[in-house]
Amino acid sequence: MDTSLILQNLLTPPVLFFFLGAIAVFVRSDLEIPAPLPKLFSLYLLLAIGFKGGVELGHYGLGGQVIPTVTAAIVMSLVVPLVCFAVLRLKLDVFNSAAIAAAYGSISAVTFITAESFLESQSIAYDGFMVAALALMESPAIIIGLILVNLSARQKRPDAKGMNWGAVLHEAMLNGSVYLLIGSLLIGFIGASHSPAGIEKMDPFTNKLFYGALCFFLLDMGIVAAQRVKDLQKAGWFLIFFSVLMPLLNGVVGGFIAKGLGLGPGNALLFIVLCASASYIAVPAAMRMTVPEANPSYYISTALGLTFPFNIIIGIPLYMGLVNKLIPAVS
Amino acid sequence: MDTSLILQNLLTPPVLFFFLGAIAVFVRSDLEIPAPLPKLFSLYLLLAIGFKGGVELGHYGLGGQVIPTVTAAIVMSLVVPLVCFAVLRLKLDVFNSAAIAAAYGSISAVTFITAESFLESQSIAYDGFMVAALALMESPAIIIGLILVNLSARQKRPDAKGMNWGAVLHEAMLNGSVYLLIGSLLIGFIGASHSPAGIEKMDPFTNKLFYGALCFFLLDMGIVAAQRVKDLQKAGWFLIFFSVLMPLLNGVVGGFIAKGLGLGPGNALLFIVLCASASYIAVPAAMRMTVPEANPSYYISTALGLTFPFNIIIGIPLYMGLVNKLIPAVS
Amino acid sequence: MDTSLILQNLLTPPVLFFFLGAIAVFVRSDLEIPAPLPKLFSLYLLLAIGFKGGVELGHYGLGGQVIPTVTAAIVMSLVVPLVCFAVLRLKLDVFNSAAIAAAYGSISAVTFITAESFLESQSIAYDGFMVAALALMESPAIIIGLILVNLSARQKRPDAKGMNWGAVLHEAMLNGSVYLLIGSLLIGFIGASHSPAGIEKMDPFTNKLFYGALCFFLLDMGIVAAQRVKDLQKAGWFLIFFSVLMPLLNGVVGGFIAKGLGLGPGNALLFIVLCASASYIAVPAAMRMTVPEANPSYYISTALGLTFPFNIIIGIPLYMGLVNKLIPAVS
Amino acid sequence: MKRLDLIVSERELDSVIKALDKANAPGYSVIKHVTGRGPDTSVSEGMDFSGLGANAHVIVFCEQDVVDKLRELVNPILDYYGGVAYVAEAHPM
């Protein structure tokens, strides 16, 4: 059954375009999507997903499973980096361990979106409030990462500057992608009650166009992820195993929490994907600034070069299989 | 009643995205929309608004209120800069006064578009031929601005080069944004009668997508406008008052002219917005080239940093209140 | 009848936007679409046309006229460069002749797309499998061009390096635009049978948006083509005649082949356009790398500066007239 | 040989290139979308969407005589519209 889900996922346009991009690198085609076009798509996807989630949250309200689910999500974004850090310290120094740990505690919006479109292709319902969980899982993991650096490495930092907590919080809460996601969520939320005409007129842009834009962006992500594979080889076996096994572990834990929360199968899959995915946009930017001692090629190549493709291609259907086992669908 | 209109306007997605961009600057988020992406949206909006206006003009024909309205619009674009110049000369030199005056005689296409979507959210009808007025108000103001420089400053110009009128007319009529707007208007106009199938197939691009693209562009405009606020402080109180009071004055005059022309409420609002808005795309480009003595930070920060946000946020509903008083809606 | 077709074609939005771009150059407007925005549209058009063609091919299957048509197309892409080379050698050296010949053997995707939208405006049916012919005509012409260089110029090449056939084949089969077109075709083909939901959700992006994006891109193509006209003058009368007469010749030959294949009028027009159009994306890139001795301004200005506008504006309706004579429409 | 660096507004790029052609510069390279600040004015990426544009950076490797000719042709443009031009030594690799 899992195999058939994997195959069904493999043959959808988003995943196929991801492969098309990755193969372009391996066969050394000169296909490229020059900067800043990928930025256009990444800004668009964040705006659209935030807005759509906000609208649905507005219609749904803050009752029901919203508060418990979002709270559980935030807790996971605090716990996952601690576990990751403990594992990573077996082989890596404090700086690299903390930076990678923060990435895995945080989330990947594109993985989340791909999971949503997987659910749609399977006609499984899910709720817009899951986007709120997505938005609120970005920052805590960054902060935990920096606390870990500070606790473990006070002596190891070259200069006495220490940590500028203002800058850290600022970077964690206000970096462009977090800000745009949360801002669009709020706009959708406000619009849901105050501007129904506006919401409707946004639909062709934020909704109809979304799937195609996702495919286009995944084409680029395929290129970028494949370019990272070389770095991964340099990073060594320990990190390669980590990039595959850690998402699986976090996914399984997420699955049980989702069951405990009483989430439906769609929401449960999205919850698992939030736990299992790793950030390669917001966290690297924050780590680059606040933990320059860490080697970016480690935290980018693990999160983007392996965990991301793994989740997109195999992870999502695998987690769906887990959901199907754990949570009997209401038919 | 005005307060409720202001609130209704405030809570629509376009205005909220403008705020989101502006707040990003004030909280120092690193959200940015890198060049040339904003250019893509500005080209798109000009093309789409011109095309849609042309199509409607094609269906409507050149009869009815078209010729009187367009003529009145052109007259306003000649008179407004003269009034502005007289006011500005109280405090500023000839070059800066002429450049700012030209900006206020010309128009802001994005303000116009935002007013259109305000009308749509209020279910108030308006006509496509107003876009023709928009297109024809850009150039005259530029020319008046340069005549003012030439008349008042012949001795003050450093070199004997004087004015190259060919270059001035060229810049006024053929700068990219004026050219694209008028060209797209003509294409829509021609297409309306000769290519109905083509018109219909343009619809998803020029029409459905429009509202979302406007929101995206306003996100950027919020960033850019907020970056200009610092310049505004340097420019001093005189220019700050000018940037708010002048649009109000021009708007009120425009309202009475609209009433005199017998325009319906929707067209009247658009006419007022044309009078009250100031150019920050075509005019600055022309002034930069033809009046390099003027300080760009003056004419950009007034038109873009204050008049634009003022119109978008408060002006449009305020003008609507005026229209409601002046022109009884036909129900 | 041809004149009326020409006029009907002239007044469609795509052709009018092409003119708008070209005129901008002639009147020296500063309208420009800065890089890499044109690349966004060219990538989009290739992705969308490939995907749509693949989906239709998936529904249609590989039976019927598919194999004979595609085979004939490939043969034409091998024969056309030989004929062109023989003609061009009358006046030009081996390198330039081979490079131009390769361009005319290959195809122009944008001309093909414009022909498709011409057919749609005339309500004439055509089949998605023609895109497969399009995709498979790019590479052979490149290879023939390089074989011609090698056979005729072995002694004339400055260094003994000779030809690196691996690099040549790589460039011919895997340059970005060929790769993206064929890849998207395959994804559409696979999706047609395995992901009907995905196919449907791609529709707003690849289908609805297509016509508008084509117009936008043709605006840029008008600018770029007009900028090439100066080069054309330098290239001299021989190449100017070549750029108009060769497409006509190839078109007529293509028309008879289409008749022989028993193609319907829509497919016949597309087949002719494939034969008559010349490449200004994939082939120049390949020639720049593999025949650096040839002057790029020759092969770009002929294919892009003259043959492309000729086909878009006059060629397509002319070829339609030919089709109407040769192939009686089934009514 | 000399290396010449010119930074002017994109709007004046055409005039500068005409001057380079007139001075028989053997070639040149242009980088667009350059932002910056001079003594009085500043050019930011934020206005790139408008017709105002950003700056362009022009690099010319040439002999001294080309520099001399360019000085006469380009300095009036720089004086009127702003922009900077600097010369340094450079040698073909």
Next chain:
Amino acid sequence: MKRLDLIVSERELDSVIKALDKANAPGYSVIKHVTGRGPDTSVSEGMDFSGLGANAHVIVFCEQDVVDKLRELVNPILDYYGGVAYVAEAHPM
């Protein structure tokens, strides 16, 4: 006069520009979207879509005293975050 070339991550551009203002640089020009490689790390266009960004190339034409002031202000940034700074001779055209 001197020509100063600074290559830093776009993320540190703001700090560098603040340093330039503090050192009273008469002006500067900035080119973004620069990629590259240093002894340890490499910056590719592929990550330009993320907040990580690319490098920026800052060019400053100035007198020696500005260079001296900048050395103190900018070198700590370069030491902490990476990036390079080189000085060469240049003369106004």
Next chain:
Amino acid sequence: MKRLDLIVSERELDSVIKALDKANAPGYSVIKHVTGRGPDTSVSEGMDFSGLGANAHVIVFCEQDVVDKLRELVNPILDYYGGVAYVAEAHPM
């Protein structure tokens, strides 16, 4: 130390970077989307959408020995495909 400026077509950028790695350059920076004109050919932004691409400007700060090695590796590329390479003096700030 030396400052090396290479301007080549983006299509040859990969070969040039390979040469830089082979010559043990301590680092380099790359600016893409450069247009320009040489003695025979010109590269305009207009063709940037095609596979033809624009030029790339590569800056390398390095010691003389790296320049010497690069001369051998890069000059054949420049001779065959076009492009320019110039060397100047520069010193770390």
